[in-house]
Amino acid sequence: MADPDLQKAYEKHLLAAKALPASEVLPYRLDPDLALVNITTGMKVIYDHQAVIPAHLPQISLASLLALPELALATKYAALAAEQETPSESHVQAKLSLARDLRGKLLSVAKGLAENGIVPQAEVDAIAAGRGLRDRAEDCVSLASLFRKHAAAISGKQPITDAQINETAEVGSWLVANLRPADAPPRPSTGPTEAVEIRNRFATLLVRAHARLQVVAHYFHEEDWEERTPALGSRRIKRQSGDTRESTTATPTQTT
Template sequence: MADPDLQKAYGKYLLAAKALPAADILPYRLDPDLALVNVTTCMKVVHDHQAAIPTHLPKIDLASLLALPELALATKYAALIAAQEAPSESQVLAKLSLARDLRVKLLSAAKAIAENGLVPQAEVDAIAAGRGVRDRAEDCVSLASLFRKHAAAISGKHPVTVAQIDEAAEVGSWLVANLRPADAPPKPSTGPTEAVDLRNRFATLLARAHARLQVVAHYFHEDDWEERAPALGSRRLKPKSSDSQESTTAAPAG
């Protein structure tokens, strides 16, 4: 395969993904990064038996097996697009952590310049009064607005940079758009978005191609085919440390 390019790989297989009948799409249970690693492991079987596959397994398309790494990249790209529509929990937590740090920095500076009469104390007090993660997001937006509104009066009189003000506005706005109150009614189910549907289609293409590769591995290596062609979601188990195992040696008789 040439140098990996996720977007090009995605474009190459997009029509095939769209052509899948809806009834054939598998539930999405894929870790695309793990799948990439396992596909790389699997490819040794294909390369080792590349000359023999057309003779021994004529119904299996050798070209589709050789293209598996590229299809895995395409699936990774489809998953990235889908993730942008529905942020993951780790993404939300990272944004909340950044918002907390920015709020502390901007609010501390805002309190100092309010004490010097450069901005209205009431505006700063209103921002400082709130609690909770959603309020943290709104505070970032409000603090950015405060610094921008009074930029001329406070220029050079606080340590906050323009980049930090912009970042506070951006992360606060993102969180306001993506956080849902705990007591909010659930979003109505309207089925998967187009990006999620395409992700599922790419994952189905990958699962099908990988299954054909496992047939090849089983044919040529009946005893250890699962090790040579691990499942897309296979994880390597760490061996237990000998220090953590109980000693079973019997004490000598006294």
């Protein structure tokens, strides 16, 4: 695959994904990043034997096997698109971690500015007073607003850049929009969105194509085919001795 462009790969395989009968679409249990790594590992079998695959396994399309890395990229793109509508827990946690770091930086500087009478102490105290994840998000929005409001007064007197202020505002706004209070009623179940449905279809195509890859590996390497073409969810895990071994258990990351 010469051009590792996620969107181009997605567009190329979109019709095939949409053409899948609804009854054949599998639940989504895929980590697209792990899948891409494991497919890259498995492709060596195809490259090593592509000259003889058509003769030995004529029922399997060589072109579809060679397109596997591209299909994995397309699935990654579809997963990213779905995540924008229904952010995964790991995505939310990453945003919360970023918000914590940015809040800490901006609040520390804001406190110093307030102590020197450059910005109002009361405004900084109000931001620092709250606790909790949602408050962290709101603090990011408030801190960005504070720095923008007093931009003229603090110019040249503090190290926070405009880019950091903008990033703080963005992550805070995203979290305010996506965090739900613990006692909030559950969202009504309306079924998967179009983006989630498309992601599930791409993942189904990938699972099927990977199964064909493993058939090829088993044909040419009966003794160690699982090592040559690891499962889509395989990951390296460390033993206590420091050695590594491969876990071939696919851990579901999300089911919709």
